Amino acid sequence: MDGYLGVIVIVVLVALVAAGGLFLLFRPGGKAAPPVQPPEAPPLPEEKEERPAGTGEAEGATTTLPPPAKPAEPAVVAPPVEVPPPSEGRMVRLRSRLAKSQSALGRGLLELLSRDRLDDEVWDEIEESLITADVGVAPTQVMVEELRTKVKVLGSRTPQEVRALLREQLLIQVNPDLDRTLHVAKHGERPAVVLVVGVNGTGKTTTTGKLARSLVGDGKSVVLGAADTFRAAAADQLQTWGDRVGADVVRGPEGGDPASVAFDATARGIEEQADVVIVDTAGRLHTKTGLMDELGKVKRVIEKKATVDEVLLVLDATTGQNGMRQAQVFAEVVNITGIALTKLDGTAKGGIVISVQRELGVPVKLVGLGEGPDDLAPFDPEVFVDAILGD
């Protein structure tokens, strides 16, 4: 009997609870329970623009429009792959970016050299201008010596003569005879490999991305290796560059082995029959041996599969002698084949082109002339000197 009673009590209780629930759900004027509400429709940009400001919240919870303050989420469609411009003629297009060096170095020197009387004081000023522009002590002395001799021969000088004289001397120091070819030609089936090294913040990842764009613009296929595994953000940054031009980005886990990423990127480049693999690295200057171990290993593992054709040292032009000393450490641990001099647009010290080549014994092959995606140019000594002297 007790058992029957218990069952009856339970049935009655269940029925009551169910009835109460149904009443709550369907009572007239009752609020629909949250699960019955239709899911929020994805915000359409048109809808958002047509909606008068401030009406969204007032309509309450039943509205399916997004709240007004929230910008419309971009559609989850991959952005179209861009077609970057080729690398040719870029330095000419970007020459105005050297305006700071032009006003500080070029114009100053032209003015000083055009003076009627060139006494020791003026020559000291000329020397100072060159040193201030980071030309370096030894090249400055050579230049001043040469200029003094030539000016003596000329006697009175026309502005054109002064300009030609200075142009000649600057060009000698920048050295148009250096081989600035970027070695990115494929080896049969194997891609060329470019390793990008340098101190943190100099612009390695940006330069890697810009270079990828420029190579794609020149009709090459590129694979990127995000071997800066120190910060996940570095790989994301490179991924964004790669996505824009349709270059595959090989990445590894945060804190993972950079050499293994470099190896995988090379393998992917071979697999895809890409023309060039560019490997971005971390720039931690922990210890010289640590750096040597890391970069050495990265280079060795790439060489199991391909040839490292270029080791580009990225140097920030605005950091002057201090940056140069740090760069020197890299030059001591890996065999640098070229310099990518970044942020030349932000400095009056364009003379660093001269001193860095001299101190590292490697030509400047690329110059960064802005933060825009196509603001990287193959370095052209004549265009550089002309830009500094102005037209």
Ligand SMILES: Nc1nc2c(ncn2[C@@H]2O[C@H](COP(=O)(O)OP(=O)(O)O)[C@@H](O)[C@H]2O)c(=O)[nH]1
């Ligand atoms: N103005 C200017 N900024 C640059 C240039 N190259 C890189 N940068 C900036 O330098 C900063 C550091 O660059 P990043 O590539 O992250 O340096 P990394 O740490 O060496 O990889 C970024 O804000 C870049 O936009 C350049 O040629 N000109």
Ligand SMILES: [Mg+2]
């Ligand atoms: Mg980086």
